[in-house]
Each structure stands twice: as C-alpha cells, then as structure tokens.
Amino acid sequence: MTTSEHAGPRLEQTLWFGAEEQPLFGWLTSPSNALARGGVLLAPPIGREAFPARRVLKSLATSLAARGFVTLRFDYHGTGDSSGHFDDPDRDRAWVDSVADAAAFLRSLGLSSISAVGMRFGATLVGAAAATHDLRFKSMVLWDPCESGRSYLRELTALEGLRRDDYEIDPDGSVETSEFVFTQRAAVALRALSLTDVSPRPLAERVMVVERGDRVMSKKLRLRLDREKVDWESTFEQGPMIDVEAFFAVMPDLTLNRIVNWLGEPSDTVEPFDASGTMTTAVVSRDSGEYTVEERSLELGPSELFGVLSEPVGDARGPWIVLLNSVNDDHVGRARLWVELSRRWASYGLRCVRVDLSGYGDSPSRLDELARVAYDSRWTGEMVEVARTLSPEDPSNVVFIGLCSGAYVAIEGALAVHARGVCAINPPVFIDYLHGVARLEASRRTSVRALGLHLKRLALSHQWVAATLARFSQMMLRSAYPTDVLSKLVDDGTDVLVLASFDDLSPCPRTPFLRSIDLWRMGKTKNYQIEFVPGLDHGLHGAKGRARAVSLLDGNVLERFARAVSGTDPK
Amino acid sequence: MSDADEKIRNVLEEHGRLPVPVSTLNNGDDLYQNGLSSHASVNVMLALEDEFDVEFPDSLLRKGTFQSVAAIREALTSLGVVIAPG
Structure with a gap:
C-alpha cells in the first residue's frame, strides 16, 4: 500500500x-x-x-x-x-x-x-x-x-x-x-x-x-x-x-x-515543545465481531485526501470498503454512521476507509470554488485515485458507499473502476442527467463546459425535470445514452444496493400504484437490490428511518463482502 | 396596544430576524409565513422568557405557540403573565 x-x-x-x-x-x-x-x-x-x-x-x-x-x-x-x-x-x-x-x-x-x-x-x-x-x-x-x-x-x-x-x-x-x-x-x-x-x-x-x-x-x-x-x-x-x-x-x-x-x-x-512522540494508531474497538479494530489516518493519492482507516488486527479479508463524505456530511458520516459501521465491519475482517472529498472535511481544497460545489465531476477522478492507492494491483477491489451527492460520487467512481460494489443511499434522482452533463463538463470547448455547468445548476433546482430529461434522452438518443447509469453498473458485474426514501426515487411517493411503477422501473437482478425504506428522509435525520436503512446496509455489506469471503455468518 | 404586546413586538423585532418590520404585521398575522424560521423562533422563545421571567414548558414547544403575536400573547397568559387588554 x-x-x-x-x-x-x-x-x-x-x-x-x-x-x-x-x-x-x-x-x-x-x-x-x-x-x-x-x-x-x-x-x-x-x-x-x-x-x-x-x-x-x-x-x-x-x-x-x-x-x-x-x-x-x-x-x-x-x-x-x-x-x-x-x-x-x-x-x-x-x-x-x-x-x-x-x-x-x-x-x-x-x-x-x-x-x-x-x-x-x-x-x-x-x-x-x-x-x-x-x-x-x-x-x-x-x-x-x-x-x-x-x-x-x-x-x-x-x-x-x-x-x-x-x-x-x-x-x-x-x-x-x-x-x-x-x-x-x-x-x-x-x-x-x-x-x-x-x-x-x-x-x-x-x-x-x-x-x-x-x-x-x-x-x-x-x-x-x-x-x-x-x-x-x-x-x-x-x-x-x-x-x-x-x-x-x-x-x-x-x-x-x-x-x-x-x-x-x-x-x-x-x-x-516536542510533538514527535505522539500516538498515530489506536485500538478503538474490542467489543464486537471477531477482531480487535485499529485506526489510523491516511493521506490518499496525489490529491492527499484525508481518510481514516479502520482495520482488523489480524488477517483482513474482502474488498476495501470506502465511505464517502461530501457536502453536508462529516467524515464521521450522518449521525456518525460511517464511524460506527466501519468499526463494526472491521471487526468482521473488512478494511474500511472513510474519506473526505476535496474541499470538505479535512481534505485539502484543490481549487477554491470546489469548497462550495454540490456535485463535481472531478470527484470521480478522486475515487479512481483512492481505489488505486488502496488496492494498486486491483483497483476494482473496492466498495463505495455514499449518501446523496456522496452516493452519486460512489456510483460514478464504481463505474470508473468497475468496483466490486456500490451502496448508494438516497442518490439524487437525476443521476443519469448528471452523468450526461459530466461529459459536457469534460469538453475541451469552453462554451460546452459552461453549458454543462448551467445544466447542472438547473438540475439542482428542478430535479424531476432533470430526471425526465435524462429518461427522454435515453429513449430518443439511444446511441448517445444506451442505458441508465445503474444498469451500466449491473452490466459491469458490480453489486448495487440502493436505499431510498419514498421522496427520493419516485415523483409520486404517496401514491402506491405509481410508486410500484417506479419500483418496477428500477427493477431487480441478482446483483441489484433497491429498497424504499419507510420513514427514511433524505438527510438521514430521523432515527427510525435511519435505523431501518442502516440495518439493510449492514446486512448487505456483511452478507455480500464479509460472509462471502470468510464463509461464516458474522451475525 | 398593551405594554405586553409592545414587549412581544420588540422581542420579535430584535430576535425574530423577520424580513419585514414587525410594525407592518397585525396581531393575527402568521409569523412563519412572514419569514420566521425555526432557529429564530428559539431565539424569540429565549428572549420572551427573559423579558417576562417565565419558562415555556415542553407542551408549549411547538409551532403554534409562536405562530402570531396573538398566539404568543395567549401562551404567555397561560403561563400566568398578566396582560392588560390593548
């Protein structure tokens, strides 16, 4: 490493x-x-x-x-x-x-x-x-x-x-x-x-x-x-x-x-004063799972992103679990979930890293304007850096986990490195739109890049319009948009878990029939699981909905990435 | 206007962070519709407690209590504050 x-x-x-x-x-x-x-x-x-x-x-x-x-x-x-x-x-x-x-x-x-x-x-x-x-x-x-x-x-x-x-x-x-x-x-x-x-x-x-x-x-x-x-x-x-x-x-x-x-x-x-003898590693958990858990901070990749590694004292197993912090999160995650979950999963043998995207938490800001941007296509490159730094021989051996804009970055990062898995909590409904706009933002022509930025701002204020536009583009411009982003991931063989509040993936969350159409639209395959979580709100503020979502996330990660490797039931 | 109403309005002016002058509002006007935020409501609550030397019980910690000048007046009355008719 x-x-x-x-x-x-x-x-x-x-x-x-x-x-x-x-x-x-x-x-x-x-x-x-x-x-x-x-x-x-x-x-x-x-x-x-x-x-x-x-x-x-x-x-x-x-x-x-x-x-x-x-x-x-x-x-x-x-x-x-x-x-x-x-x-x-x-x-x-x-x-x-x-x-x-x-x-x-x-x-x-x-x-x-x-x-x-x-x-x-x-x-x-x-x-x-x-x-x-x-x-x-x-x-x-x-x-x-x-x-x-x-x-x-x-x-x-x-x-x-x-x-x-x-x-x-x-x-x-x-x-x-x-x-x-x-x-x-x-x-x-x-x-x-x-x-x-x-x-x-x-x-x-x-x-x-x-x-x-x-x-x-x-x-x-x-x-x-x-x-x-x-x-x-x-x-x-x-x-x-x-x-x-x-x-x-x-x-x-x-x-x-x-x-x-x-x-x-x-x-x-x-x-x-002398600060040379300070402790840089500590045992943070001895009370659950199979392993004692140690933690230390990391600087990841050329961007020197700040991360905290939770790892088992003993033989680690399974893919790297990367928990993302962006925009409104701290690297401890909403309600400190990233800390609690990474320590729990490390106690079952997984190596977990909670990472601040540039401009947030304790990571450096590469560019001043990055500090106030909710969706930045450059973060995808950072996810590639993180995967290559953690697992240089096989950058795909990662699972990205994120909430809201962090979920979007997790999905884009997973696409870029063909990741083992992605767990997206309340990803923005317009992720396909953002995916298309990111291509405009990468253009060498200034006018096209400006158009991309303008379209992204439009999506932030009119999310369902953006989602509809993306769907319409996929139908009318099949050569440019052959499929949606999540389907691409599934086709790549990435394990996908989406946890969503009723408000986050359906424009008609209060109408069961229309909601069921959205569930059907999202579909399910062997490696694609989508769950609408009752009581969940967009920012994981409410305790009950959050507990349901965490239970699903925890079960999914341990079942798919810890149990699958160890052959034992972590529960 | 009673002395208490004036005190309530002063508290709203100083701590309510309203985008409109409180003097333009009637006693029954909805303060939330006129820009009172939940954080500013807490400031208003603390200032009212200081001004009238009372403490709002848990049962009054809800939006309706601070919905309007009249609602605040009613809540204060329920806490034993003697308010002369305006």
Whole structure:
C-alpha cells in the first residue's frame, strides 16, 4: 500500500491521546519551529452543531499556529473519530474528562501555558472541566456558551418542536434531535452539567465570552460570568455559521480575528515543545465481531485526501470498503454512521476507509470554488485515485458507499473502476442527467463546459425535470445514452444496493400504484437490490428511518463482502 | 396596544430576524409565513422568557405557540403573565 501516514513533527498532524482503553482522536496544529507561546485546546460543540463548526475550528487552529500557539482540536469520547459510542453511559463524566485529557496532552508536549476555547456545549464542558480538574487555564474563550446541559437540551427540543409538525417530546426524558439521540440516561447526566454551578474558583486567569447578538443570554449565566475577569464580545456571525446545514455555513471571520487577537495578547514568551512522540494508531474497538479494530489516518493519492482507516488486527479479508463524505456530511458520516459501521465491519475482517472529498472535511481544497460545489465531476477522478492507492494491483477491489451527492460520487467512481460494489443511499434522482452533463463538463470547448455547468445548476433546482430529461434522452438518443447509469453498473458485474426514501426515487411517493411503477422501473437482478425504506428522509435525520436503512446496509455489506469471503455468518 | 404586546413586538423585532418590520404585521398575522424560521423562533422563545421571567414548558414547544403575536400573547397568559387588554 502506498498511503502516507500523518506522522512525526509537522505543521498539522493527527494523533490519538488519552487513556489507552478509551483513546481520543485529535488534530495538532503547531508552529513549524518547535517553539510556542502556549497550547490551546479547541472544544467543539456536540451533535449536529459540530459539523459546521469543524471548518471554523480548523481555521482557528491554523490562525493560532501562525501566531505561535500549538492547538489541539479533538473529539470527545464517543463522538467524531474518538473511541466509544454516543450512547455509552456517563456522558457527562466522559466528555468533561475528554477536555481534561486534552489539556494534559498539551502539557505533556512541554507546554506550561494552556488555554481553552469552547463553543456551545463545548464551552459548558470546558467550564465544568476547569471546576472539577486542576487545569490552571491561562485564558478561556466561551463561544456562544450554553448555560447548562439542561438549557442545551431544551434548545434542541424546542428547535425540533418548532420545525417538525410530527415531533413528540418523549416523556421518558430522552431527546431525539436531528441526527442524534440523547438517551434518557445521557440526558439526565448532561442536564446536571452547568456553567452556573461550577465552583467559585476562577475558570481561568482571564475569560472572553462571545455572545450572540441575536440571542439573549440568561441572567443567571451572565451573573455567574460577571464574577470572572471577563471581556465580552458580541457577534452576529453565529447564526449564519451554526444554524444552517454545513454546506451553507458562513465562516465567522470577524469573530475568529477577535479570538485570535485576544488569545495572542498577554504573552510574548516562548517555550520549546516536542510533538514527535505522539500516538498515530489506536485500538478503538474490542467489543464486537471477531477482531480487535485499529485506526489510523491516511493521506490518499496525489490529491492527499484525508481518510481514516479502520482495520482488523489480524488477517483482513474482502474488498476495501470506502465511505464517502461530501457536502453536508462529516467524515464521521450522518449521525456518525460511517464511524460506527466501519468499526463494526472491521471487526468482521473488512478494511474500511472513510474519506473526505476535496474541499470538505479535512481534505485539502484543490481549487477554491470546489469548497462550495454540490456535485463535481472531478470527484470521480478522486475515487479512481483512492481505489488505486488502496488496492494498486486491483483497483476494482473496492466498495463505495455514499449518501446523496456522496452516493452519486460512489456510483460514478464504481463505474470508473468497475468496483466490486456500490451502496448508494438516497442518490439524487437525476443521476443519469448528471452523468450526461459530466461529459459536457469534460469538453475541451469552453462554451460546452459552461453549458454543462448551467445544466447542472438547473438540475439542482428542478430535479424531476432533470430526471425526465435524462429518461427522454435515453429513449430518443439511444446511441448517445444506451442505458441508465445503474444498469451500466449491473452490466459491469458490480453489486448495487440502493436505499431510498419514498421522496427520493419516485415523483409520486404517496401514491402506491405509481410508486410500484417506479419500483418496477428500477427493477431487480441478482446483483441489484433497491429498497424504499419507510420513514427514511433524505438527510438521514430521523432515527427510525435511519435505523431501518442502516440495518439493510449492514446486512448487505456483511452478507455480500464479509460472509462471502470468510464463509461464516458474522451475525 | 398593551405594554405586553409592545414587549412581544420588540422581542420579535430584535430576535425574530423577520424580513419585514414587525410594525407592518397585525396581531393575527402568521409569523412563519412572514419569514420566521425555526432557529429564530428559539431565539424569540429565549428572549420572551427573559423579558417576562417565565419558562415555556415542553407542551408549549411547538409551532403554534409562536405562530402570531396573538398566539404568543395567549401562551404567555397561560403561563400566568398578566396582560392588560390593548
């Protein structure tokens, strides 16, 4: 394998830290001269809010490194790429301890001056950690802080209740939000965490509070924070950054500048640090399947795409499973599914890689405009790179898995390398149209490329028109469009699984007869399975529909690619 | 207009992120149809709680509660806020 690992001292590196049995994943961003003005841990929000915040905290880390600080952005236990599960017990203690572990790790590098930035519930956790552990923070930034776990869960409950007509508050106290479910046990534990109840000891030598200009901070929280040496800042950039899907999130440049300048104020002294001995591989799972599972990060191909490899400790088997992140996903996948599934499948012997397409997650942007594009034909080339890097002798030995635009990329990538399989969740209904437009975009003539781009934009706003146009073209221009994309895959011998919400593959999802015509149209063969999943929504936000889809996906992958090779029933 | 109605309207003006001035809306006008988003509704809820020193119970965390100035007024009344007729 020719992947290059993130290792050794460099400006930005991934690493594992914390207790060996519960390793936490992080990104260390450092000045390149091994001298620093101090360390700063960046505590992210929890749940869906963490996705738009990822890009922002990455930008903050880079800016602080340029000012001479070593920064650690990290995932709490059971979140992101760290070990554990979101619904493990003792979430309050585990998440507060994660903050303490991050501070301890920065000190272990030789840094004596440690500061913290916490956003949303991350701010609450940083405050709680400062109260319960001897962390001696130099500076602390509470960025749009939640007063408490109770107020945070209440805001989430209100948001769901105010945007969904069918939302019912569970009397047992559990909280189902978009994508994430806080179990009754977790909700009880988190409600007990509060910034206002923390000990009388100061949170830090100095505190900056960034409050939203469009949201009222509770009197109780303001009273508590007024006991600190606080610099108050107000921002109107928080809503456009965190109240939207990640794709539409706006970088809060003014707020970032203020935070960087404030953190950089007090100290000009520097001290040496050493990040060469950091852990780049960790055992993340011992509790399911046949194998212990290890993880490490990868840079894939010439585009240096960021990926995380989950692999069994022992003989791996079967094709490479590649889970794609694009547009609104994080590389942990919607509701952290890619992490949970890749670890589960690795425990049955499969090697799984979750990959960020360029412009998203932690992969580099090759071109500035790529960062805001929902469908880019160049991603197909990246899938070929990934397949060739992972399996140079047989690039077809991969299975691509994606959601929405990621599903489109998975399908195109599978076509390009004649992949063993593809699992497409809610692929855009106009994939045949996109496939045709991609040919226009590849033209050497500028005018034809511009036409392709224009047609693609049209499809985004009129998806069923695009789907109909593609179907019409296939009928009228058979030499140019001999068949549809999925049929091509099947003809290639690729195993195809399509999981779709009723709204995603039929223009008439509420009419059973018309829906049945669509099912017939999509057809089924030995290596082509399509499932309309009751309760599934396009973005996998709802817990019930998501659970049904995951069950089908999990069964399909293990049955076709793990069991087929091992000859044993993984269940 | 009662003092409470004025406070409600001020909260909507400051925290509702409405694309139209609140002064152009009648008490019964649908705020969602006039651009109130679900995220802005949460801001409005928190601001109302701060302004009137109340807490909306779970049963009131639904769209209908913040549908209009009149609906908000009714919800606040149900929470014991004394609102003089306007």
